[in-house]
Amino acid sequence: QVQLVESGGGLVQAGGSLRLSCAASGRAFSSGPMGWFRQAPGKEREFVASVSWSGGSTYIADSVKGRFTISRDNAKNTVYLQMNSLKPEDTAVYYCAAGGRYYSGAYYTTPDLYHSWGQGTQVTVSS
Numbered sequence: 001q002v003q004l005v006e007s008g009g010g011l012v013q014a015g016g017s018l019r020l021s022c023a024a025s026g027r028a029f030s031s032g033p034m035g036w037f038r039q040a041p042g043k044e045r046e047f048v049a050s051v052s053w054s055g056g057s058t059y060i061a062d063s064v065k066g067r068f069t070i071s072r073d074n075a076k077n078t079v080y081l082q083m084n085s086l087k088p089e090d091t092a093v094y095y096c097a098a099g100g101r102y103y104s105g106a107y108y109t110t111p112d113l114y115h116s117w118g119q120g121t122q123v124t125v126s127s
Contacts, residue, residue: 002026002098002116009094009121012086016125020081022096022118030054030074032101033108036081038092038123047109048094049081057106064090086125093120 008020020036035050049070051058058070067086072079079096097114108114 002029004096004098004116004118006094006096006118006121009123011124011126014086014088014125014127016086017082017084018086018123020083020094020096020121020123022079024077024079024098029077029098033099033106034072034079035097035099035108035114036070036079036094037097037111038094040092045095045111046092050099050106050108051079052104052106053101059106059109061109083123088125088127091123091125093122095120
C-alpha cells in the first residue's frame with residue numbers, strides 16, 4: 001500500500017487557480033499510475049486526471065480538459081493537479097489515488113484500478 005496525503009485545497013473565486021499536491025510514502029511511488037478524482041455533495045466520485053508511472057503520459061477528463069493538468073515528480077514522491085480557470089462546478093473534495101500498473105499509458109479512469117486513496121482536500125469555487 002501507498003500512503004497518500006493531499007494538500008493545496010481551499011476557497012477560490014471563479015476564474016482563479018489552485019495547485020493540489022499529493023505526497024506519497026510507503027511502497028515504491030513510481031511503480032504505477034497516479035490519478036485524481038473528485039466528489040461533490042450528492043454525486044458519485046468522478047475521474048479528473050491520471051498520469052502514467054513515468055509521467056510521460058497523461059489523461060484528462062473532458063470536463064476539465066484545457067483547464068487542468070496533472071504531473072508527477074518521482075524524485076519527490078509527489079503528484080500535482082494544476083487547476084486553472086476554476087468554475088463553481090469544480091467545487092468538490094479532491095482525492096488522489098495510486099494504481100497498479102496493469103497496462104501501459106495513463107488511461108486509468110475508474111476507481112477499481114486504484115489500490116490506495118488519500119483522505120481528500122476540499123476545493124470550493126465561489127461565483
